[in-house]
Amino acid sequence: MSSARRLPPVAELAVVSVALMLSGGIYLAAHLPKPPPLAPAAALLACGGALTVVAMVLLARIRQFAWRTFFLVAKWALLAYAVFAGLLGFVFVYDHTRGGTLAVLLLSLAVFAVDVPTIIGFTVARFAEADPPT
Amino acid sequence: MADITITAPSEAPTAGREAPPRASFEIVPLKGLPVVGIVLVGLVVTIATNAYWALDFFHVVFGGIWTALDLFLGFVLGPILGRLSIPARVEFTTRFMPKMLLIMPTLVVSTLAAGWQLARHEGYLLSSYPEHGWIVASFIVVAVMAVVALGVLEPANVAVLFELRKAQPNGEVIGRLMRRFLMTAGVTGAMQVATLVIMTRLATS
Numbered sequence: 001m002s003s004a005r006r007l008p009p010v011a012e013l014a015v016v017s018v019a020l021m022l023s024g025g026i027y028l029a030a031h032l033p034k035p036p037p038l039a040p041a042a043a044l045l046a047c048g049g050a051l052t053v054v055a056m057v058l059l060a061r062i063r064q065f066a067w068r069t070f071f072l073v074a075k076w077a078l079l080a081y082a083v084f085a086g087l088l089g090f091v092f093v094y095d096h097t098r099g100g101t102l103a104v105l106l107l108s109l110a111v112f113a114v115d116v117p118t119i120i121g122f123t124v125a126r127f128a129e130a131d132p133p134t
Numbered sequence: 135m136a137d138i139t140i141t142a143p144s145e146a147p148t149a150g151r152e153a154p155p156r157a158s159f160e161i162v163p164l165k166g167l168p169v170v171g172i173v174l175v176g177l178v179v180t181i182a183t184n185a186y187w188a189l190d191f192f193h194v195v196f197g198g199i200w201t202a203l204d205l206f207l208g209f210v211l212g213p214i215l216g217r218l219s220i221p222a223r224v225e226f227t228t229r230f231m232p233k234m235l236l237i238m239p240t241l242v243v244s245t246l247a248a249g250w251q252l253a254r255h256e257g258y259l260l261s262s263y264p265e266h267g268w269i270v271a272s273f274i275v276v277a278v279m280a281v282v283a284l285g286v287l288e289p290a291n292v293a294v295l296f297e298l299r300k301a302q303p304n305g306e307v308i309g310r311l312m313r314r315f316l317m318t319a320g321v322t323g324a325m326q327v328a329t330l331v332i333m334t335r336l337a338t339s
Contacts, residue, residue, distance in 0.1 A: 015285035022277040030270045032259045073292060076162070086242045087174065091181060091247050095254060116284050124296050125290035127307050 007065075008058035010122045013051045014115040020048035021108040021115070028101055038100045045104055049111050055118060066128035074121030078113065086112040166236045177244050181251050186264040189255070192248030197333070200241040201326045208319040218261045218307075228298055231291050238283070246276065258336065265339045272332045279325045282318050290314045 024044035028036060092105050180188040215223055253259050258269050290311040297303050297311070 013275045019281050026273040120292055124293045
């Protein structure tokens with residue numbers, strides 16, 4: 001039964017990554033208007049990005065999986081969350097956020113926009129019938 | 135930021151392997167996409183033109199609907215749903231959840247983007263603002279709701295809808311996914327009440 005399959009903690013890793021991205025955003029926002037020391041935010045971004053990469057690697061190594069379902073869901077979710085992340089990025093740029101702070105915020109939004117579709121696609125696909133072997 | 139806070143069914147279909155009846159429906163209601171597009175374009179125009187009234191409208195109205203929906207679904211509608219028959223729950227879910235997939239993200243992004251701009255105009259974002267601690271608290275509350283909604287609830291919503299579209303939906307899978315709503319309803323409710331406290335506090339400071 002597809003629901004009983006043991007799969008790597010892809011969604012869990014991506015959720016932690018989302019939490020780290022949000023934490024970095026809060027840290028930067030809490031220091032306005034002064035540009036805060038970027039090291040903590042960059043560290044949170046690096047950790048979150050690393051977790052996302054690990055999640056992707058674990059996902060790619062799954063042999064029997066409903067890849068069609070995963071990509072069907074993930075691609076539309078990616079489109080939706082890219083729009084949302086783009087909108088938030090527009091707000092930061094429009095507010096004259098510049099330099100390292102803007103770079104960290106935009107990269108955090110990019111990681112966020114990859115994490116959420118991964119979580120949704122993986123959660124749906126894990127309960128779907130695995131694709132037949134080719 | 136609970137997407138949908140339908141309380142998990144307390145009994146079947148969690149228990150046993152009884153398959154709910156198959157339903158035919160759209161997972162994402164395409165007819166609603168133009169409405170979402172219009173709202174988002176309106177939001178961008180509002181931010182780009184710094185229209186103060188429109189920013190306030192987006193933040194207060196959309197935020198109010200978001201909070202009310204979360205609390206109503208989690209604590210009023212959810213428990214009622216849990217007591218309905220399985221066919222009634224399935225019918226409600228297949229008509230209701232797809233709409234929420236469009237409504238909630240639109241409400242959330244509009245509330246947050248407009249709220250950010252509004253706070254910037256009012257000087258609330260400055261660390262010198264006397265109530266700055268409440269602003270940071272609101273960031274944290276939103277972050278907690280975002281993790282719950284994006285990491286737990288929205289994926290479960292979509293997975294339930296995909297399961298219900300199968301020729302033979304697995305009641306056990308649906309029950310497992312729906313339990314997430316029950317487990318997170320308290321967190322979401324607490325965060326929404328905290329939002330009400332923070333926002334009323336800021337509005338009267």
